[in-house]
Structures are given as structure tokens and as C-alpha cells.
Amino acid sequence: xxxxxxxxxxxxxxxxxxxxxxxxxxxxxxxxxxxxxxxxxxxxxxxxxxxxxxxxxxxxxxxxxxxxxxxxxxxxxxxxxxxxxxxxxxxxxxxxxxxxxxxxx
Numbered sequence: 001x002x003x004x005x006x007x008x009x010x011x012x013x014x015x016x017x018x019x020x021x022x023x024x025x026x027x028x029x030x031x032x033x034x035x036x037x038x039x040x041x042x043x044x045x046x047x048x049x050x051x052x053x054x055x056x057x058x059x060x061x062x063x064x065x066x067x068x069x070x071x072x073x074x075x076x077x078x079x080x081x082x083x084x085x086x087x088x089x090x091x092x093x094x095x096x097x098x099x100x101x102x103x104x105x
Contacts, residue, residue: 010039010042010043010094011035011039013042013094013098014035014038014039014042015035017038017097017098017101017102018031018034018035018038020102021101021102038101041097042093042094042097045093045096045097046089046090046093046094049089049090049092049093050079050084050086050089050090053084053085053089054079054082054084055082055083055084058078058082058083061078062075062078062079062082065078
């Protein structure tokens with residue numbers, strides 16, 4: 001389950017860093033697979049960072065949501081009202097991901 005809301009923005013971000021890496025000549029199927037793999041990895045890192053930022057007193061409620069099979073929207077709403085700055089965490093994680101992928105110093 002993802003706490004990330006804007007999948008299109010992530011797709012463009014991933015596409016841009018692949019271009020910046022110089023992989024412009026990749027076969028379209030290979031590129032699509034690379035984009036999906038990187039996007040999944042980035043989403044996992046964002047989810048992990050958001051969950052690590054969740055206040056201690058909100059963890060039980062979050063686990064209750066997961067246990068009862070809450071919708072993606074319910075999970076995102078719960079996190080949004082928990083005081084976690086998901087936009088800031090997402091941006092920081094994306095910048096760190098880009099830096100690591102491109103080998104920036």
C-alpha cells in the first residue's frame with residue numbers, strides 16, 4: 001500500500017533522472033521496465049520515510065487501518081491528519097533518490 005498520491009509526477013521524475021543518467025538509447029521495453037523498477041523502489045523509500053515519521057501515538061491506529069483492509073484513501077487521510085509533513089518527506093526522499101542514482105556528490 002502506498003502513501004504516495006501523485007503517481008504521474010513520480011513517473012515524470014523517474015523518466016527525467018533516467019534521461020539525466022544518459023540512457024536515452026534504451027530499447028522501449030527495457031526503459032519501461034527500468035522506469036517501473038525505479039518508481040517502485042522510490043515509492044518504497046517514500047512509504048518507509050513517511051511511516052518512520054509517524055508519531056508513536058498514531059502507529060496503533062495505522063496498524064488497525066491496515067488490519068481491517070482500509071482503502072488507499074483512508075490510509076492517506078489518516079497519515080495526512082497525523083501531523084506528518086508528507087510533501088516535505090516525499091520531496092526530500094525524491095532528492096536523495098536522484099542524488100544517489102545519478103551519483104551526485
